[in-house]
Amino acid sequence: MANGGFEKDRGTLKKLCPAKQYGLTCEGAAECPEAQGIRISLEEDRRIFTPIDRSSYKWKRAYNKRTAVERVNSRLDVSFGFENHTIRGMEKMKVKCGLALCIMLAMALGRIKENQPEKMRSLVS
CATH class of the missing domain: 1.20.890 (cAMP-dependent Protein Kinase, Chain A)
Structure with a gap:
């Protein structure tokens, strides 16, 4: 799933379909149950799901600072x-x-x- 951002008012991470996010065509898009994307609550596991998504460039820059x-x-x-x-x-x-x-x-x-x-x-x- 592709990064769709953080929804502060809901306290969730949004994950979107990679085909839809990157403008690709998908044969199974019509019957896909997650075509609109999914939301993951931060309360699920706060160590894994953070407001800055781990797959984002912003996370990589912040983690590089920590490493330095x-x-x-x-x-x-x-x-x-x-x-x-x-x-x-x-x-x-x-x-x-x-x-x-x-x-x-x-x-x-x-x-x-x-x-x-x-x-x-x-x-x-």
Whole structure:
């Protein structure tokens, strides 16, 4: 089924017939019970059915942002050693994480200025 959008007033995802949605001809369209499409309530399973349909481009862009943030978190944990730390206190931890993020940005900026954009995410030369 093709993505038909989110109906906020009903709280449902709308799924449409792919043939109808993409302008294709379908031999069984006359007797198809789902020719007008179906609605799936978000209450069915909130983890699977979200207001942004998982098959949409909007979902892909949002999930790519999440993946990028997870890569930064992993770099903080593994490369900068925050996974096994002995830092006591939230303020000290915020300062050290902020410094680590500044270092990552400075290294990326340096790589771009040196015309090495392919090495922008690399911590070593």
